[in-house]
Amino acid sequence: MANPGTLAPAVAANRDMSGPRGAKPKRAFSRANIIVYGTLIVVAIYYALPLYVMIVTSLKGMPEIRMGNIFSPPMEITFEPWVKAWSQACTGINCDGLSRGFWNSVNILIPSVLISIAVASVNGYALSMWKFKGSELFFTILMIGAFIPYQIMLYPIVILLREAGLYGSLTGLVLVHVAFGMPINTLLFRNYFSSIPEELFKAARVDGAGFWAIFFRIIMPMSLPIFVVALIIQVTGIWNDFLFGVTYISSPDRYPMTVQLNNIVNSVQGVKEYNVNMAATLLTGLVPLVIYFASGKLFVRGIAAGAVKG
Amino acid sequence: MTIAEQGRPAQGRSAASSGKRPSRLFRNPMSKIASIPMIFTAVVIFLGGTVWTVIYSFTSSGLLPRLNWVGLAQYDRLWTSRKWIVSIENLGIYGICSLIGTLLIAFTLAALLDRKIRGEDTFRTIFLYPFALSFIVTGLVWQWILNPELGLQHIVRGLGWTTFNFDPLNNPSIVMYGLLIAGLWQGTGLIMCIMLAGLRGIDEDIWKAARVDGIGTVKTYIRIIIPMMRPVFVTSLVLIGAGIVKLYDLVVAQTSGGPGISSEVPAKYVMTAMFGGQNLGQGFAASTMMLVTVVIILIPWAYLEFGGKKRG
Numbered sequence: 001m002a003n004p005g006t007l008a009p010a011v012a013a014n015r016d017m018s019g020p021r022g023a024k025p026k027r028a029f030s031r032a033n034i035i036v037y038g039t040l041i042v043v044a045i046y047y048a049l050p051l052y053v054m055i056v057t058s059l060k061g062m063p064e065i066r067m068g069n070i071f072s073p074p075m076e077i078t079f080e081p082w083v084k085a086w087s088q089a090c091t092g093i094n095c096d097g098l099s100r101g102f103w104n105s106v107n108i109l110i111p112s113v114l115i116s117i118a119v120a121s122v123n124g125y126a127l128s129m130w131k132f133k134g135s136e137l138f139f140t141i142l143m144i145g146a147f148i149p150y151q152i153m154l155y156p157i158v159i160l161l162r163e164a165g166l167y168g169s170l171t172g173l174v175l176v177h178v179a180f181g182m183p184i185n186t187l188l189f190r191n192y193f194s195s196i197p198e199e200l201f202k203a204a205r206v207d208g209a210g211f212w213a214i215f216f217r218i219i220m221p222m223s224l225p226i227f228v229v230a231l232i233i234q235v236t237g238i239w240n241d242f243l244f245g246v247t248y249i250s251s252p253d254r255y256p257m258t259v260q261l262n263n264i265v266n267s268v269q270g271v272k273e274y275n276v277n278m279a280a281t282l283l284t285g286l287v288p289l290v291i292y293f294a295s296g297k298l299f300v301r302g303i304a305a306g307a308v309k310g
Numbered sequence: 311m312t313i314a315e316q317g318r319p320a321q322g323r324s325a326a327s328s329g330k331r332p333s334r335l336f337r338n339p340m341s342k343i344a345s346i347p348m349i350f351t352a353v354v355i356f357l358g359g360t361v362w363t364v365i366y367s368f369t370s371s372g373l374l375p376r377l378n379w380v381g382l383a384q385y386d387r388l389w390t391s392r393k394w395i396v397s398i399e400n401l402g403i404y405g406i407c408s409l410i411g412t413l414l415i416a417f418t419l420a421a422l423l424d425r426k427i428r429g430e431d432t433f434r435t436i437f438l439y440p441f442a443l444s445f446i447v448t449g450l451v452w453q454w455i456l457n458p459e460l461g462l463q464h465i466v467r468g469l470g471w472t473t474f475n476f477d478p479l480n481n482p483s484i485v486m487y488g489l490l491i492a493g494l495w496q497g498t499g500l501i502m503c504i505m506l507a508g509l510r511g512i513d514e515d516i517w518k519a520a521r522v523d524g525i526g527t528v529k530t531y532i533r534i535i536i537p538m539m540r541p542v543f544v545t546s547l548v549l550i551g552a553g554i555v556k557l558y559d560l561v562v563a564q565t566s567g568g569p570g571i572s573s574e575v576p577a578k579y580v581m582t583a584m585f586g587g588q589n590l591g592q593g594f595a596a597s598t599m600m601l602v603t604v605v606i607i608l609i610p611w612a613y614l615e616f617g618g619k620k621r622g
Contacts, residue, residue, distance in 0.1 A: 068460060126344050130341030153356065154584065155375070156359035288443060
């Protein structure tokens with residue numbers, strides 16, 4: 001470690017001699033770099049630790065956990081906690097595990113995502129290319145709605161859903177997700193569509209294409225990336241939702257995964273099985289994690305696109 | 311294809327109408343029809359729902375909403391309720407710490423990542439993954455890590471520091487910091503990404519000029535870069551602020567508001583009053599207070615963001 005420190009001034013001097021021409025040389029071991037990398041690595045370990053703890057805890061048996069070290073890797077790997085979390089963990093009187101919550105979440109997720117993307121993309125299209133009087137006003141209200149605490153709209157929606165006979169059903173929850181996913185996704189599509197050259201749109205109009213023809217034949221095929229971004233935002237957002245699930249689903253049989261997970265882990269009765277709890281937690285986090293790691297830069301782009309203009 | 315064909319009838323109409331350009335009201339009718347879901351959501355759910363709740367917060371609604379006016383009685387009750395006062399104080403502590411902590415950590419990390427380092431993508435992936443997880447998952451993981459008998463405290467004591475005491479989730483006076491640790495872990499990645507995008511948007515020449523003038527790196531960040539990134543900081547502030555007011559899931563998962571009522575937050579108070587306590591009026595009044603808080607946060611932002619440019 002002494003070497004890099006003494007090397008640094010020499011390298012730095014060398015750089016000054018060579019002048020500003022050419023690519024900036026890499027000073028791999030300067031003191032500043034050690035601080036930068038050191039800090040980043042320490043922080044990265046801290047950020048990665050919870051995921052690591054979840055994984056190792058879920059692979060240990062209870063005796064090993066009681067002995068002690070949450071950070072140590074499992075001595076004997078067991079998948080029993082995973083099996084138990086998936087198919088036997090209890091919430092109240094039901095003991096068929098998280099699988100029920102998982103399928104409920106899937107049933108909520110698929111229609112919610114499809115409908116909300118369909119609606120939001122059409123909104124964004126209308127707002128960017130077919131502006132009408134008041135369209136900006138409705139959009140502004142929609143955007144302000146995204147910042148208002150959801151709690152203030154919860155009860156009026158209960159009444160609306162009850163009037164429609166949908167309170168407590170998965171359909172009702174799907175509609176709620178569509179409504180609350182609308183601001184961010186509409187914004188996303190609107191901004192993306194606004195960047196499409198106007199000439200393209202005008203040419204299509206001259207050729208006699210109307211509202212839907214332009215949307216399906218021209219706009220949609222050239223906007224695939226933004227649909228993927230919206231898909232990522234909606235899947236993770238809806239999968240991770242807790243508030244709406246707990247509010248608009250009346251029967252525990254139909255609770256989405258997050259709500260069921262919370263009920264399993266925070267139930268007061270019985271002995272706490274930390275390994276099963278962590279397996280259950282990891283199972284619930286798995287869908288968004290897989291999407292996150294698989295989508296890479298698109299995820300970043302999605303949240304940044306949504307957030308920066310938010 | 312088939313869907314596209316269905317659009318045909320509308321085509322002719324809208325093309326014709328724009329050719330003649332009659333009154334604005336009848337231009338592109340299909341656009342208006344297609345916007346009905348948006349208009350309904352904006353006007354009925356967001357605007358209507360908010361107004362409805364504010365109106366009913368002045369009634370004595372209990373199990374069901376009723377229009378028995380009681381003036382500000384619900385608000386009187388709210389502000390004399392110890393649970394509400396504790397909730398507000400908690401939100402204040404959490405909010406201030408979370409705001410400062412997030413900005414500080416996120417900016418530092420973004421600045422470090424901006425130093426043209428190797429493995430930037432790997433670091434960013436690690437810092438951001440918690441954001442993909444729900445607050446429920448976050449809360450449960452940290453509940454386990456902060457478990458006094460088996461978690462962090464146990465490990466540090468095992469290393470020889472036997473008097474080490476860190477049990478935030480069972481200590482009413484520091485429980486909010488236990489939540490803060492989890493909240494920061496989950497949320498800083500997003501702000502870091504936004505800050506990083508902001509840093510990337512800064513002209514390389516600024517750095518060259520600073521170097522020519524002999525200004526150190528840290529000083530350049532503080533004196534030149536941060537003032538230039540004001541819009542990015544404003545956006546971050548709004549995002550963090552809106553997130554803080556919504557704080558609910560994390561508390562439910564990590565502490566359930568305990569020990570006692572020491573980690574209650576306003577959003578949880580609203581939920582308990584509306585759906586747990588059959589005390590709708592209280593829930594409406596409390597959520598109206600939450601709205602007021604957000605409006606107080608948003609007005610300066612809207613003024614900064616739009617006031618200067620459009621009306622100035």
